[in-house]
Structure formats: structure tokens, C-alpha cells
Amino acid sequence: xxxxxxxxxxxxxxxxxxxxxxxxxxxxxxxxxxxxxxxxxxxxxxxxxxxxxxxxxxxxxxxxxxxxxxxxxxxxxxxxxxxxxxxxxxxxxxxxxxxxxxxxxxxxxxxxxxxxxxxxxxxxxxxxxxxxxxxxxxxxxxxxxxxxxxxxxxxxxxxxxxxxxxxxxxxxxxxxxxxxxxxxxxxxxxxxxxxxxxxxxxxxxxxxxxxxxxxxxxxxxxxxxxxxxxxxxxxxxxxxxxxxxxxxxxxxxxxxxxxxxxxxxxxxxxxxxxxxxxxxxxxxxxxxxxxxxxxxxxxxxxxxxxxxxxxxxxxxxxxxxxxxxxxxxxxxxxxxxxxxxxxxxxxxxxxxxxxxxxxxxxxx
Amino acid sequence: xxxxxxxxxxxxxxxxxxxxxxxxxxxxxxxxxxxxxxxxxxxxxxxxxxxxxxxxxxxxxxxxxxxxxxxxxxxxxxxxxxxxxxxxxxxxxxxxxxxxxxxxxxxxxxxxxxxxxxxxxxxxxxxxxxxxxxxxxxxxxxxxxxxxxxxxxxxxxxxxxxxxxxxxxxxxxxxxxxxxxxxxxxxxxxxxxxxxxxxxxxxxxxxxxxxxxxxxxxxxxxxxxxxxxxxxxxxxxxxxxxxxxxxxxxxxxxxxxxxxxxxxxxxxxxxxxxxxxxxx
Numbered sequence: 001x002x003x004x005x006x007x008x009x010x011x012x013x014x015x016x017x018x019x020x021x022x023x024x025x026x027x028x029x030x031x032x033x034x035x036x037x038x039x040x041x042x043x044x045x046x047x048x049x050x051x052x053x054x055x056x057x058x059x060x061x062x063x064x065x066x067x068x069x070x071x072x073x074x075x076x077x078x079x080x081x082x083x084x085x086x087x088x089x090x091x092x093x094x095x096x097x098x099x100x101x102x103x104x105x106x107x108x109x110x111x112x113x114x115x116x117x118x119x120x121x122x123x124x125x126x127x128x129x130x131x132x133x134x135x136x137x138x139x140x141x142x143x144x145x146x147x148x149x150x151x152x153x154x155x156x157x158x159x160x161x162x163x164x165x166x167x168x169x170x171x172x173x174x175x176x177x178x179x180x181x182x183x184x185x186x187x188x189x190x191x192x193x194x195x196x197x198x199x200x201x202x203x204x205x206x207x208x209x210x211x212x213x214x215x216x217x218x219x220x221x222x223x224x225x226x227x228x229x230x231x232x233x234x235x236x237x238x239x240x241x242x243x244x245x246x247x248x249x250x251x252x253x254x255x256x257x258x259x260x261x262x263x264x265x266x267x268x269x270x271x272x273x274x275x276x277x278x279x280x281x282x283x284x285x286x287x288x289x290x291x292x293x294x295x296x297x298x299x300x301x302x303x304x305x306x307x308x309x310x311x312x313x314x315x316x317x318x319x320x321x322x323x324x325x326x327x328x329x330x331x332x333x334x335x336x337x338x339x340x341x342x343x344x345x346x347x348x349x350x351x352x353x354x355x356x357x358x359x360x361x362x363x364x
Numbered sequence: 365x366x367x368x369x370x371x372x373x374x375x376x377x378x379x380x381x382x383x384x385x386x387x388x389x390x391x392x393x394x395x396x397x398x399x400x401x402x403x404x405x406x407x408x409x410x411x412x413x414x415x416x417x418x419x420x421x422x423x424x425x426x427x428x429x430x431x432x433x434x435x436x437x438x439x440x441x442x443x444x445x446x447x448x449x450x451x452x453x454x455x456x457x458x459x460x461x462x463x464x465x466x467x468x469x470x471x472x473x474x475x476x477x478x479x480x481x482x483x484x485x486x487x488x489x490x491x492x493x494x495x496x497x498x499x500x501x502x503x504x505x506x507x508x509x510x511x512x513x514x515x516x517x518x519x520x521x522x523x524x525x526x527x528x529x530x531x532x533x534x535x536x537x538x539x540x541x542x543x544x545x546x547x548x549x550x551x552x553x554x555x556x557x558x559x560x561x562x563x564x565x566x567x568x569x570x571x572x573x574x575x576x577x578x579x580x581x582x583x584x585x586x587x588x589x590x591x592x593x594x595x596x597x598x599x600x601x602x603x604x605x606x607x608x609x610x611x612x613x614x615x616x617x618x619x620x621x622x623x624x625x626x627x628x629x630x631x632x633x634x635x636x637x638x639x640x641x642x643x644x
Contacts, residue, residue: 050537070540077541083534087556097542100552152542 001025002047002156002188007056009042009212016042017053018212024156024205029182030190031203035235039212040192044158047190048077061155076149078159082141084133090144091116091129097152119147122181139170146178150185157182159191163198175202196236200224208232230269230343240272240313244342251342254307255287258340271341274302274316280325281336289313289335291327305335400618403611415612423589424597425616430505431580431593432573435512439569442513443520444562448554450521451528452536465521468514477511477582484510503585508593511579516569523565524558531557567628571621594620 002024009017017039024030032040045051046058049070058065065073085093098112107115120126123143133141142162149157162178163171179202182189193199199206200220208215208223208231216228227233234241244253246268251260253270260268278286289305292312301322305313313335327333373381404412415421449455450462468476483489484501494501501507535557539549555562577595584591586600594617601610 048541050541070537071543071545073541074543075541077538079534079538081534083538085535085538085553096539096544096552100539100542100544100548148538148542 001059001061002190003057003059004043004047005057005059007043007046007053007058009039009046009051009053015212017046019056020209020212020214021056022207022214022217024188024190026188027186028188028205029179029203030205030207031199032190032192032207032209033194033196033199033235034209034215035194037211038209040209041160043209044160044190044192047156048075048158049073050077074152074155076152076154076157078142078145078149078157078162080161080164082133082145084141084144084148086133089130089132090125090136091120093133093144094119094147094151096148115151119151122150123147138166139174142166142174146181155188157187157189159189161193162191163193163195171198178202200236208235210235227341230271230347233271233341233343238274238314238316240274242270242272242311244268244270246342246344251340253340254309254311256285256337256340258337258342260342260344263342263344266344267346269343269346271343272313272337273339274314276338277305277313277315277317278336278338279315279317279321279327279333281334283334283336286334286336288332291329291331291333294322294327294329305333397618400611400614403607404615406611407608411608412612412615415606415609416616418609420588420592421597421609421613424592424594424613427505427508427592428574428594428617428620431508431512432570434509435516435573436566436570438513439516439520439573440562440566442517443524443565443569444555444558446521447524447528447558448550450525452533452554462525465518468517473515473576473578474582476514477579480507480510480514480579480583502583503587503591505591507583508580508591511583512573512576515576515579516572519569519572520562520565523561523568527558527561528554563628563631567624570624574620575617 004020004022007017007020008015020039020043022043032043034040042051046053049065049068049072053066060068060073060075085096088096094116095112098107098115101107116129117126120129123146125140125143125147128136128140133144136144142165163174166174175198181187191202200223203220205217206220206223207217210231216223216232218226223232224236227236230241233239242253244251245266246252246260246263247265249259249261249263251258251263251268251270253268258270287307289307292304292306294301294303296319299319300316301319302314302316305315307313315335325333446461446465450458481488481502484494484507485491486495486502488502501510535553536549539553540546544552575595576593577599580593581596581599584593584596586592586596588597588600592600594613598610598613598617601607601613
């Protein structure tokens with residue numbers, strides 16, 4: 001088990017991490033998800049020993065890793081831009097971690113060669129052993145970087161934006177492949193991403209970070225269906241943000257009301273996903289709205305709907321549904337939300353009251 | 365007009381630009397070199413060869429090679445250490461160090477030489493002490509080496525700093541995570557990554573070390589056969605109206621530069637495959 005306890009890190013005046021605690025059990029594939037500057041890469045680098053925490057305790061499989069140098073941690077790290085050794089061939093790159101070994105764990109030349117061959121066929125690059133990194137495509141480089149990291153049999157595999165520099169199709173293929181590899185090899189992995197789709201698709205646990213702190217930890221479904229904070233909700237996909245009020249367990253916004261059990265009376269932040277809106281709704285609380293700028297984007301249609309008070313609401317519906325209603329630009333329709341998500345207060349990062357996911361320590 | 369023609373200059377412009385470049389090359393590089401060699405051979409090859417057998421000339425060649433052989437390796441180490449520290453680590457006073465490295469380029473070589481006279485000369489800061497311990501720096505080999513090191517210090521560092529900055533720290537970090545020690549990371553990753561820049565910097569450093577005149581002139585004392593380097597020897601012979609001798613010595617200097625250049629080309633040719641693959 002990998003365990004970080006109350007880790008803080010400051011760069012000059014910038015607080016990169018502020019008291020982060022996280023446990024990762026063996027065999028998990030964890031995503032650190034957050035915007036840039038949220039501290040996710042810093043946390044990853046602290047796990048690897050490339051940066052040192054100012055305070056807090058880090059343990060790797062029960063071993064206190066504070067003060068343990070990067071070279072002695074036995075972790076694999078895949079860099080965002082791969083950091084392949086440019087003057088070495090693919091095979092030499094993969095062999096590097098085995099060649100620099102010292103003492104009783106040192107392998108013979110033949111053993112190293114056999115292992116490199118195995119790894120290269122595992123990442124489907126057996127024919128490219130003698131190429132140099134500059135002669136490879138982005139996806140191939142990424143797989144070399146992965147094979148190189150796996151060669152040292154890491155207790156923990158760390159990946160920094162592993163798909164960031166690849167084009168969309170390669171990214172999708174590699175994602176599925178990486179997930180399979182992780183399961184087959186029984187790895188424990190943590191990867192950093194700012195792409196919520198990638199985190200939700202690939203990871204079995206998602207850690208949402210913001211401003212050096214953890215906002216929420218949970219499975220992709222938990223995170224998406226029960227976001228702990230307004231920040232998490234907004235970061236996980238497009239959302240219309242509405243201002244409302246809560247009174248006796250019910251939130252009211254723009255004429256719609258929605259149950260908000262257990263939330264205190266007062267101001268509220270209410271979110272509405274663009275695809276969770278009924279157009280031409282027969283409901284009594286349906287509001288009149290003017291259709292603005294319908295845009296056909298392949299199979300879906302995106303439009304702005306203007307409420308009588310001037311508030312614009314973004315809506316996304318399937319093209320079929322849109323054609324069924326067939327509203328014209330400027331015409332008025334009646335809309336109602338299929339689902340609203342209510343948070344008390346006005347702050348972005350205020351957790352939901354009484355939510356069990358919020359605490360000092362997260363176990364995954 | 366086809367699309368290909370759109371990105372091509374007309375034949376006449378191509379011809380004019382190429383001729384202009386060649387003309388400038390001829391006028392400023394080939395012609396002076398040719399004049400040096402022709403003047404050296406003006407009184408027949410026998411006279412020139414006699415100059416070469418002159419003891420003072422031979423000792424000047426030896427001294428020049430010796431000074432270069434000491435100062436270039438030292439500057440290789442200093443330059444490498446300085447660029448490594450500057451590009452791979454953050455520390456207070458870093459920008460000051462970068463500016464300090466440039467000083468020898470901005471200070472006149474004569475002043476550089478004078479600094480050492482003021483420090484180590486008979487009436488200099490450490491003059492008394494050096495005399496008491498019977499150590500000679502000025503008007504001796506150590507002074508020549510010091511002045512040469514000072515003047516040629518920036519060559520290696522200036523070649524390496526931009527290169528290492530562009531390469532960043534990623535590969536070193538990758539090596540560390542894979543279990544390599546700091547020294548092995550430097551030896552297996554950092555050094556091979558900059559070796560071409562290092563070679564180029566060392567060659568420039570060497571060319572300047574052998575050709576340096578100003579700073580060396582101040583600290584040398586011009587003792588023939590003892591502290592006279594080849595460039596100083598050229599001046600002395602010229603002032604003696606020994607033009608054949610002066611130009612023969614100058615030809616030797618030019619020849620040394622050509623040997624350095626040939627060496628570089630040979631090494632590059634030898635590693636041409638690897639060079640091509642290392643380019644991005």
C-alpha cells in the first residue's frame with residue numbers, strides 16, 4: 001500500500017500542496033484529476049522522489065519513504081514528454097534500469113537482453129529495438145517509455161499526463177491497452193490528467209484535486225453522480241450554473257424547485273447539465289424560453305435558451321429530438337430541468353454537508 | 365506558374381546571391397590565407413624550412429601547444445561544471461554566475477593580461493609573497509596558462525548552456541528514477557547528450573588558446589625561446605623585418621587551425637549515422 005499523510009509543498013510563495021492525505025491499495029489504477037496548478041503533478045513527483053515534501057509522511061509498502069532517494073524507491077515514472085534517452089536505441093533505453101543495478105540484484109547480460117525482448121514484445125515494439133527515439137511516432141515513444149519504466153518491476157507505476165501529447169485516435173487505443181496491461185500485470189498505478197473523460201474511462205478510483213487540496217475521492221460513478229463540491233461538479237463536464245435559495249429543504253431557482261434535504265436555509269449554487277433539460281415540457285413549473293443560435297454538431301444539437309429574466313442556459317439534445325420539436329431561432333418553448341444538483345452557500349469548494357466522502361483521510 | 369515555382373527565386377537572383385556569398389568568402393577568408401602562405405614561400409621553400417629549424421621557432425610551437433594542452437582540458441572541466449550547475453540546478457546567485465562567465469568576452473584581452481600582472485607581478489598584490497617562496501607566474505608558463513584560461517573560459521560554457529537548457533532535466537530525472545546514481549546519470553546521460561556541443565566548444569576554445577595574442581603578450585615578457593608563443597613569435601619576426609619567417613610562423617598557426625577543423629570533420633563523419641538520428 002502507498003500512503004501519503006498530510007503532505008504539503010510550497011514553491012516560493014505558491015502553495016502547491018496543502019495537507020494532502022491519500023492511501024492507494026495494491027492493484028488500483030488511480031487518476032489524479034484537476035486543472036493545471038492544482039498540485040497533481042507535484043504530488044506525483046513527490047511519490048517518485050523527484051521533489052521532496054516540506055512536511056508530511058510518505059510510506060511505500062510500509063517503508064518510510066521520506067529521505068529515500070528516487071533511485072532507491074523502485075518506482076516507474078512515465079514522463080509527459082517521455083524523456084527517452086535520445087542517444088540510446090529503444091533496446092538500450094529499456095535496458096537502462098537493469099544495467100545500472102548494483103549488488104546482488106544485478107542481472108547478467110543475457111538475462112537483461114531476454115528481459116528487454118520480453119518487454120518490447122509486450123508493448124508490441126519487437127521490431128523497433130534498434131531504432132532511436134527520434135525515429136519513432138508519439139505513440140511508439142510512449143510505449144517505449146512504459147516498457148522502460150516496467151523493466152525495473154516497479155512497486156508503483158506513475159504516469160504524468162500519459163496521453164497528453166498524442167492525437168485523439170491513438171489516445172483512445174492506448175487508453176484501453178494501458179488498462180488491460182495494468183490488470184494483466186497486477187500493477188499499482190497512479191496517473192495525472194486534466195481530462196475528465198480520460199479519468200472516468202480509465203481509472204477505478206478518481207482523486208479530484210483543486211488548489212493543492214483533494215476535493216473528492218471515489219469511483220468514477222460516485223464522482224459523477226454524487227459530486228462532493230460545486231468544483232467537482234463543474235470540472236466533470238459542462239454545466240449551467242444558476243443562483244438559487246434554499247428554504248426548508250427545498251431549493252428554488254428561476255421558478256424551478258428541487259428537493260435539497262438536509263441543506264441549511266440560505267443562498268445556493270444550483271447546477272444543470274446541458275443534456276438534462278426537457279424541451280417542450282408539459283410540466284407545470286416549465287419556464288418559457290427563447291431559442292438562440294441552434295448549432296448542429298454531428299449527432300447532437302447545441303443551443304442557448306434565454307429565460308424571461310435574460311439568463312442564458314446552454315442545452316444539448318440529440319438531433320432526432322431537436323427535429324421532433326423543430327423550434328426556430330427566436331421562437332419560444334417551455335423548458336424544465338430533468339435534474340438539478342444543489343449546493344449550499346456560494347463557494348465553489350464547499351463540501352456537501354454530512355457527506356461521508358469528506359474527511360481528513362481517504363482510503364482507496 | 366506551378367506551385368513549385370512560387371517558393372523558388374528566379375534563376376538570376378539565385379545566381380547573384382550565390383556569387384555574392386562566394387565572393388565574400390574568397391575576399392575575406394581564402395585570399396588572406398593564400399597571401400600568408402604565398403608570402404611564407406616568397407624566397408623558396410628552402411628558406412621557409414630553414415625558419416622552421418630555427419630553435420626559437422620550434423620552442424614557440426612547443427610552448428603554444430603546451431599552453432593549449434593545459435588550458436583547454438581545464439576549461440573543458442570548468443565549462444562543463446559551470447553549465448551543468450547553471451542549467452540543472454536552482455541556486456541563489458545563478459544569474460550573477462551567468463554574467464560572470466561572459467566577462468572575458470567583454471573585457472579587452474590586454475586588460476585581462478594586466479589583471480594577472482597586477483595580481484602576481486613583482487609589484488603586484490601577491491608579488492612579495494611569490495618572490496619569497498621563489499614562485500614565478502608572470503613572464504613564465506603559469507602566467508601564460510592563466511591568461512589563456514581566462515580569455516578562453518566562456519567558449520565551452522557558452523556552447524553548452526543553451527544546449528543543456530533546451531534539453532531540460534527530464535532525461536536525468538528518468539535515469540534517477542530508474543535507479544542510476546548521480547554520477548552515473550551524469551556520465552551515461554548528461555555527458556553523451558552534450559558531447560557534440562562540447563566538442564565544438566573545445567575546438568573553438570583550442571583555436572583561441574593557440575591564437576591568443578593580447579593577454580598573453582602582457583604576461584609573457586617576450587623572452588625568445590622561453591616565453592614566446594607562436595603568435596608573439598610572428599610579431600617579433602615581423603618587427604625584425606624577417607617577413608618570410610613571420611609568414612612561415614603564421615602559416616604554421618593557420619595549419620594548426622586547419623588540423624583542428626579536419627579533426628572535427630573526421631569525428632563528425634565517423635559518427636554521421638548517430639548524428640543524423642539524434643537530430644529532431
